[in-house]
Amino acid sequence: xxLFETLSEMIDLRSFSNLWYWIALAVLWSxxxxxxxxxxxxxxxxxxxxxxxxxxxxEDLVRIxxxxxxxxxxxxxxxxxxxxxxxxxxLATLGFILHVEIAQAVFLLVFPLAxxxxxxxxxxxxxxxxxxxxEDLYRAMTTCRxxxxxxxxxxxxxxxxxxxxxxxxxxxxGG
Numbered sequence: 001x002x003l004f005e006t007l008s009e010m011i012d013l014r015s016f017s018n019l020w021y022w023i024a025l026a027v028l029w030s031x032x033x034x035x036x037x038x039x040x041x042x043x044x045x046x047x048x049x050x051x052x053x054x055x056x057x058x059e060d061l062v063r064i065x066x067x068x069x070x071x072x073x074x075x076x077x078x079x080x081x082x083x084x085x086x087x088x089x090x091l092a093t094l095g096f097i098l099h100v101e102i103a104q105a106v107f108l109l110v111f112p113l114a115x116x117x118x119x120x121x122x123x124x125x126x127x128x129x130x131x132x133x134x135e136d137l138y139r140a141m142t143t144c145r146x147x148x149x150x151x152x153x154x155x156x157x158x159x160x161x162x163x164x165x166x167x168x169x170x171x172x173x174g175g
Contacts, residue, residue: 015101015102015104015105015106015163016101016104016105016162016163016164016166016167017163017167021105021163022163024109025109025156025159026156028109028113029152029155029156032113032116032148032152033145033148033149033152036120036123036141036144036145036148037062037065037066037069037120037123037124037127037141037144038061038065038068038069039058039061039062039065039141041141041145043057043058043061044058044138044141044142046058047059047138048138055134058137059133059137062127062137062141065124066124066127066128069120069121069124070124070125070128073121084114087110088107088110088111088114090103091103091106091107091110091111092107092111095107101166101170104162104166105163108155108158108159108162112151112152112155115151116148116151119144119147119148119151120144123140123141123143123144126140127140
C-alpha cells in the first residue's frame with residue numbers, strides 16, 4: 001500500500017460516514033456553548049455566586065471582547081460579511097446543487113457558525129447599548145447561551161438527518 005492509498009483511507013471525503021466528522025461537530029457545539037462572547041460561561045456562574053472580584057473580572061472581560069467585536073464590525077464588517085456570504089454560497093452551490101458531499105458537510109458546520117456570530121454580535125450590541133452590568137449582564141449572557149444551545153440542538157438534528165439520508169441514499173460503497 002502506498003502513501004496515497006493510506007492518506008485516501010484516512011481522509012475520507014464521504015464525511016457523513018466518517019466518525020471524525022461527528023466528533024468535530026460535537027466538539028464545535030460544545031465549545032460554542034461554553035464560550036459566550038469569547039468569555040467562558042463558568043465565569044458568569046462564579047460572578048453570580050461570589051460577586052466581588054469575580055464579577056469585576058467578568059465585566060472587564062466582556063467589555064474587552066465587546067469593544068473588540070465592535071471595532072472589527074465597524075472597521076471591516078462589510079468586507080467580512082461579503083466574504084462569509086461568498087464562502088457560504090460556494091459551499092451551498094457545490095454541496096446541494098452539484099452534490100459534493102464534503103461541501104455539504106462543511107456547509108452544515110460553517111453556516112451555523114455564522115448564526116452564532118450573529119447572535120454574539122446582537123448580544124454584544126445589547127450589552128453595549130445598555131451598558132449592562134451585574135444581573136443585566138448575567139441575564140444577557142445566559143440568554144445568549146440558551147439561544148446558542150437551542151440552535152446547536154436544531155443544527156445537530158438537521159445535520160444528523162441529512163447525514164443519515166446521505167448514507168442511506170448513497171450506500172456504504174459510494175454508489
